[in-house]
Amino acid sequence: MTSATAEAPTMTQTWQPLCTKADLVPFSGVAAWIETTEGPAQVALFYLPGHATELYAVDHHDPFSDANVIARGIVGDVSGAPVVASPIYKQHFRLDDGQCLEDEAVRLRCWAVCFEGDRVMIQA
Amino acid sequence: MNTPQSELQRLIVIGNGMVGHHLVEQLIERGATEQYRVTVFGEERHRAYDRVHLSEYFGGRDAQFLAMCDADLYAEHGIELRLNEAVTALDRDAGEVVTEAGRYAYDRVVLATGSYPFVPPIPGNDRDNCLVYRTLDDLDAIRAAAETATTGVVVGGGLLGLEAANALRGLDLDTAVVEFAPRLMPMQVDTEGGELLREKIEALGVQVLTGRATQHIEDGQASFHRMVFQDDKVLETDLIVFSAGIRPRDELARDAALEMGERGGVVIDDRCLTSDPAILAIGEVALWNNSIFGLVAPGYQMAKAAADTLLGGELTFAGADMSTKLKLLGVDVGAIGDAHGNQNPGARMFRYLDEIKQEYRKLVVSSDGRKLLGAMLVGDNATYDTLMQYYSNGLELPEDPAALILPSTEGAPTLGADALPEGATICSCHNVTKGSICATLDAGATDLGAVKAETRASTGCGGCAALLKSVVDHELEARGVEVDRSICEHFAHTRQELYDIVRVEGIKTFGELIGKHGSPQTQGLGSSSAPKLGCDICKPAVASILASCFNEPITDAAHIPLQDTNDTFMANMQKNGTYSVVPRVAGGEITPDKLVVLGQVAQKYGLYTKITGGQRIDLFGAHLEELPDIWGELIAAGFETGHAYGKSLRTVKSCVGSTWCRYGVQDSVGMAIRLEHRYKGLRSPHKLKFAVSGCTRECAEAQSKDVGVIATEHGWNLYVCGNGGMRPRHAELFATDLDDEQLISTIDRLLMFYVRTADRLQRTSVWRENLEGGLDYLKEVVLEDSLGINDELEAQMQTVIDHYECEWAGALQDPEKLKRFRSFVNDARPDPDIIVTEERGQLRPA
Ligand code: SRM
Ligand SMILES: Cc1cc2nc3c(=O)[nH]c(=O)nc-3n(C[C@H](O)[C@H](O)[C@H](O)COP(=O)(O)OP(=O)(O)OC[C@H]3O[C@@H](n4cnc5c(N)ncnc54)[C@H](O)[C@@H]3O)c2cc1C
Ligand code: SF4
Numbered sequence: 015m016t017s018a019t020a021e022a023p024t025m026t027q028t029w030q031p032l033c034t035k036a037d038l039v040p041f042s043g044v045a046a047w048i049e050t051t052e053g054p055a056q057v058a059l060f061y062l063p064g065h066a067t068e069l070y071a072v073d074h075h076d077p078f079s080d081a082n083v084i085a086r087g088i089v090g091d092v093s094g095a096p097v098v099a100s101p102i103y104k105q106h107f108r109l110d111d112g113q114c115l116e117d118e119a120v121r122l123r124c125w126a127v128c129f130e131g132d133r134v135m136i137q138a
Numbered sequence: 139m140n141t142p143q144s145e146l147q148r149l150i151v152i153g154n155g156m157v158g159h160h161l162v163e164q165l166i167e168r169g170a171t172e173q174y175r176v177t178v179f180g181e182e183r184h185r186a187y188d189r190v191h192l193s194e195y196f197g198g199r200d201a202q203f204l205a206m207c208d209a210d211l212y213a214e215h216g217i218e219l220r221l222n223e224a225v226t227a228l229d230r231d232a233g234e235v236v237t238e239a240g241r242y243a244y245d246r247v248v249l250a251t252g253s254y255p256f257v258p259p260i261p262g263n264d265r266d267n268c269l270v271y272r273t274l275d276d277l278d279a280i281r282a283a284a285e286t287a288t289t290g291v292v293v294g295g296g297l298l299g300l301e302a303a304n305a306l307r308g309l310d311l312d313t314a315v316v317e318f319a320p321r322l323m324p325m326q327v328d329t330e331g332g333e334l335l336r337e338k339i340e341a342l343g344v345q346v347l348t349g350r351a352t353q354h355i356e357d358g359q360a361s362f363h364r365m366v367f368q369d370d371k372v373l374e375t376d377l378i379v380f381s382a383g384i385r386p387r388d389e390l391a392r393d394a395a396l397e398m399g400e401r402g403g404v405v406i407d408d409r410c411l412t413s414d415p416a417i418l419a420i421g422e423v424a425l426w427n428n429s430i431f432g433l434v435a436p437g438y439q440m441a442k443a444a445a446d447t448l449l450g451g452e453l454t455f456a457g458a459d460m461s462t463k464l465k466l467l468g469v470d471v472g473a474i475g476d477a478h479g480n481q482n483p484g485a486r487m488f489r490y491l492d493e494i495k496q497e498y499r500k501l502v503v504s505s506d507g508r509k510l511l512g513a514m515l516v517g518d519n520a521t522y523d524t525l526m527q528y529y530s531n532g533l534e535l536p537e538d539p540a541a542l543i544l545p546s547t548e549g550a551p552t553l554g555a556d557a558l559p560e561g562a563t564i565c566s567c568h569n570v571t572k573g574s575i576c577a578t579l580d581a582g583a584t585d586l587g588a589v590k591a592e593t594r595a596s597t598g599c600g601g602c603a604a605l606l607k608s609v610v611d612h613e614l615e616a617r618g619v620e621v622d623r624s625i626c627e628h629f630a631h632t633r634q635e636l637y638d639i640v641r642v643e644g645i646k647t648f649g650e651l652i653g654k655h656g657s658p659q660t661q662g663l664g665s666s667s668a669p670k671l672g673c674d675i676c677k678p679a680v681a682s683i684l685a686s687c688f689n690e691p692i693t694d695a696a697h698i699p700l701q702d703t704n705d706t707f708m709a710n711m712q713k714n715g716t717y718s719v720v721p722r723v724a725g726g727e728i729t730p731d732k733l734v735v736l737g738q739v740a741q742k743y744g745l746y747t748k749i750t751g752g753q754r755i756d757l758f759g760a761h762l763e764e765l766p767d768i769w770g771e772l773i774a775a776g777f778e779t780g781h782a783y784g785k786s787l788r789t790v791k792s793c794v795g796s797t798w799c800r801y802g803v804q805d806s807v808g809m810a811i812r813l814e815h816r817y818k819g820l821r822s823p824h825k826l827k828f829a830v831s832g833c834t835r836e837c838a839e840a841q842s843k844d845v846g847v848i849a850t851e852h853g854w855n856l857y858v859c860g861n862g863g864m865r866p867r868h869a870e871l872f873a874t875d876l877d878d879e880q881l882i883s884t885i886d887r888l889l890m891f892y893v894r895t896a897d898r899l900q901r902t903s904v905w906r907e908n909l910e911g912g913l914d915y916l917k918e919v920v921l922e923d924s925l926g927i928n929d930e931l932e933a934q935m936q937t938v939i940d941h942y943e944c945e946w947a948g949a950l951q952d953p954e955k956l957k958r959f960r961s962f963v964n965d966a967r968p969d970p971d972i973i974v975t976e977e978r979g980q981l982r983p984a
């Protein structure tokens with residue numbers, strides 16, 4: 015089981031099933047709904063088969079355009095770190111920690127995700 | 139700081155031509171408006187324009203394009219520009235300049251009235267359709283007269299006469315040149331050179347009559363005019379253009395009793411002052427050291443000196459070189475210094491004549507064989523830049539000077555940029571030396587553009603462009619600057635190099651390309667065996683390259699992660715995350731039934747509907763998950779994807795043409811539809827727009843498109859590399875009177891050559907402007923197959939065409955592909971954050 019580093023977990027976070035491996039698109043993203051302690055949220059899931067960290071989950075909401083589109087951005091790497099580029103105004107966000115590379119003050123939320131067999135699990 | 143207007147000195151500039159304008163620019167640059175209240179009078183109705191490139195007015199450039207500056211430059215600096223107001227007198231006693239509209243007091247005056255074309259005193263020279271070639275209005279008059287003419291004669295076989303002849307030829311007239319002297323261009327070339335020039339020009343279908351003096355002009359029998367020569371021979375023609383030299387427009391100065399030259403021209407000193415120190419003269423009206431300079435570069439130097447004089451400086455005009463390099467009717471002619479070798483007693487000459495290739499070169503060297511005094515070139519100007527540097531910088535000639543003009547064999551001594559001394563003038567229009575270019579680089583400029591912006595080098599006649607580039611490249615290299623053209627951090631290659639790699643190695647996926655050719659530092663993340671990712675720069679670029687080579691569906695699994703969201707979902711993402719849908723409406727022609735379907739689909743899905751600038755209909759506001767259903771309905775009604783999302787052919791705009799329009803001469807709608815279907819789906823470095831007009835009225839605006847086609851009586855004229863958008867550019871005439879098949883094969887090659895060689899996101903206009911060798915080079919490649927690749931280009935286009943399929947039709951057949959069209963993988967409900975509101979009866983983002 016591989017998982018991404020996430021924000022400091024709160025007491026109540028639990029692992030929940032999200033979707034199956036077949037729902038994912040290799041080297042690209044899909045969006046999904048999750049329940050969090052603060053209510054429902056849209057997450058963008060990225061799947062990088064063969065990489066040390068294969069799965070990432072960050073906010074689907076793009077803070078610059080205020081539209082829910084991050085999962086539809088292009089995945090790439092900038093100076094060795096995996097990133098997604100917003101499809102609207104093209105800012106880059108690091109998948110590890112959600113940090114926006116163009117604006118220090120902006121950061122997407124991140125969640126821990128992993129495979130359990132064919133199921134994709136998320137901690138929220 | 140600001141002096142009140144009333145205390146400023148009043149400076150009047152008479153003439154708003156090239157040189158008068160350059161003076162104003164100098165004054166602005168040097169802050170002279172703090173000291174002078176400047177008024178400029180121009181007799182023409184146009185503000186200053188580029189007379190050197192006047193002939194391009196016939197090639198589709200308009201007055202706006204040729205203008206030397208933005209319309210509001212003068213006003214922005216408080217300079218009054220009074221166009222269409224000729225100065226009729228210079229009243230020195232009153233200190234006033236007089237026009238029909240009034241009298242204007244001056245403290246200083248600059249005469250920049252240029253010259254007028256000399257019309258020989260031949261009886262009948264004032265008949266209708268006897269014209270000259272100097273101003274935009276002259277060209278309008280020639281164009282109007284040419285409409286009813288079939289033949290034209292240019293009187294005068296000098297530089298401007300040949301240029302006028304080319305223009306007449308371009309207006310589809312049977313053209314002849316009549317020259318009084320025994321050869322063409324008597325000022326620049328000798329007998330051998332003149333003979334060669336004649337042969338070349340006659341081969342172009344222009345009749346050349348030398349040694350002919352016209353006695354009078356009378357009514358013709360078959361044509362409008364009949365010209366009668368000294369030997370009673372006659373020549374009939376509909377239109378005559380006089381181009382028998384220029385004369386200074388010095389009438390104001392003459393009437394004001396300023397000192398004049400014996401054969402005209404206002405006498406000036408080194409500081410451009412006339413005999414009245416309140417009055418200066420510059421440009422073609424000025425006579426310095428008994429010479430008139432009929433070229434723009436010396437005029438600019440005078441303008442510089444005059445500005446300095448007005449500001450109390452010491453800069454002087456020290457004469458100028460009259461060397462010229464031209465392409466007349468497609469024939470290179472160059473003359474450097476003492477080209478005839480008759481000004482330097484004891485000079486020795488070398489000549490080279492190649493009757494097969496029709497090239498003639500002559501060197502005039504000092505008696506000791508060390509210095510170049512002059513040179514003459516006909517048929518090939520390749521050696522001009524090198525010779526010019528030897529000449530103007532007084533460089534020592536090589537052991538065997540003849541090697542400089544012999545056909546280039548191994549080791550022919552070309553003068554590299556490094557061999558030039560610091561003081562070498564690179565751009566004579568703006569007097570930029572190699573030293574000042576180096577200084578700009580040392581001050582931080584890092585590329586050619588910055589050097590041009592800083593020094594203005596190569597922004598005048600443009601003749602120095604190639605030399606400037608080689609100097610800048612060389613100096614950058616010498617400073618250890620590697621001109622990095624890598625596409626991004628993942629590939630140390632340009633787009634063109636990647637394209638060649640893909641084709642040569644037959645690479646079909648991004649993974650394979652980055653695996654084999656990615657930058658070494660681009661190691662997989664975390665583990666070295668992991669595939670490399672690329673980024674949002676290289677991925678779409680490579681996707682486009684793969685598509686233009688193999689045209690596999692972009693929705694195939696291997697290509698999906700490469701695409702921008704628009705290509706992934708085959709629709710254009712809008713600001714709220716919804717998409718727009720633009721079905722193809724080839725040529726803008728649409729049946730009522732299809733229109734009804736568009737309306738019904740828009741109604742059913744609540745889509746905002748708008749007619750686009752590309753003659754089709756855009757449906758906005760579709761949710762991701764609705765796209766397959768919407769396209770299902772559209773495809774069932776016979777629509778196909780419009781590629782509004784792709785870097786590919788958008789639309790081929792058309793006008794109704796001969797089908798309906800009383801002026802149409804060809805079926806423009808039919809051709810537009812044919813072209814649109816042929817090239818739809820071709821992925822290219824940037825989007826492509828075409829248009830086809832049914833006659834010269836040009837209702838489809840073809841001259842603003844990447845590919846523009848205009849119908850003629852005999853077929854089609856093809857225009858290329860136009861652009862609307864951020865930086866509009868008129869398309870250039872590329873080929874004329876093509877039949878349908880020629881038109882298509884020419885476009886095939888042109889597009890594939892663009893696809894091969896352009897940078898990512900480079901429209902054809904920018905590509906063309908950056909293409910070394912310019913339009914001529916492009917013509918050589920595409921029309922004359924100079925690279926021998928045309929068969930390949932056509933075959934490649936055929937591959938793309940053969941592999942076309944409507945991406946939407948393909949995706950709808952494939953459940954795997956359709957899986958992507960879900961807003962959420964674990965919930966079928968739409969995104970609740972997309973909120974719309976109603977406006978003018980339609981929905982729009984709230
Ligand atoms: C829909 C339309 C405006 C309209 O309501 O009429 C439009 C809409 C867009 N244009 Fe355009 N352009 C549209 C006609 C034009 C035209 C006019 C024409 O084609 O006759 C031009 C100028 C002509 C030209 O391109 O030379 C035009 C010059 C641009 C440019 C500037 C290109 C340039 O080279 O300077 C961009 C930006 C770019 O491509 O980088 C652009 C980009 C865009 C984008 C894609 C901007 C974006 O990234 O969101 C717009 C989204 C379209 C969508 O979501 O569907 N659009 N755009 C027109 C679609 C025509 C069609 O049927 O396909
Ligand atoms: C077709 C053509 C091609 C050329 N090609 C080249 C080339 O390749 N290289 C090169 O170096 N040179 C070339 N030249 C020459 C170049 O254009 C001139 O040297 C240059 O324009 C001279 O500038 P000027 O300001 O002195 O005169 P102009 O540009 O002629 O400007 C003078 C202006 O003053 C106006 N004027 C005159 N009298 C009055 C008055 N009383 N009141 C108000 N306004 C007045 C005129 O209407 C005119 O607009 C070419 C010229 C032509 C016509
Ligand atoms: S002009 Fe600008 S705002 Fe209007 S459609 Fe084109 S890109 Fe969009």
Ligand code: FES
Pocket residue numbers: 435564565566567568595596597598599600601602603
């Ligand atoms: S020499 Fe004319 S622009 Fe440089």
